[in-house]
Amino acid sequence: EAQVTQNPRYLITVTGKKLTVTCSQNMNHEYMSWYRQDPGLGLRQIYYSMNVEVTDKGDVPEGYKVSRKEKRNFPLILESPSPNQTSLYFCASSLQAMGPQHFGDGTRLSIL
């Protein structure tokens, strides 16, 4: 089954403790992206990647890092999480730059 898988689905952690949210897709898509969703602010793009080793900032990249060492994986790294990064995070992938994006089920992060 074609899918985008995120882990973990839920995480409660404390300020400053490094964490990684993994994202994996099995559709051989070149394009991948991370979004965060906050009440009243809609979905905002954090980072995106157009291929292996090619990444760029989205609208809200501060406090996040990404890497794309393999085509299928696009982890989101929070080196020193802070409470303002408490949010619902989505990973997405697409085959083409303008193609439909396929989203994972989301990761709900709470930073205390």
Next chain:
Amino acid sequence: DAKTTQPTSMDCAEGRAANLPCNHSTISGNEYVYWYRQIHSQGPQYIIHGLKNNETNEMASLIITEDRKSSTLILPHATLRDTAVYYCIVRVVGGTGFQKLVFGTGTRLLVSP
């Protein structure tokens, strides 16, 4: 970036057609209109997209006006599972051509028995 305007909420009876409007009066000639939906807090789901012609797939139909300043998503026979927030998005291209999706607040569709 072309902005979209959608009603905050709409109701529809189960089995009837749901017609969701979207205004995008500043859309450029080469910008596409995309529709996604989000059920509860699940990941957004792609529905359909189009440039100027009307489009239909197994989920819905998309009607774009001739001047492209507005469009309507049609769910021909709404079911309770179609209750969701529907987002109308005009394609926004990132600096290197990647399709960055900018989601607004969308239309909350409630399908009732």
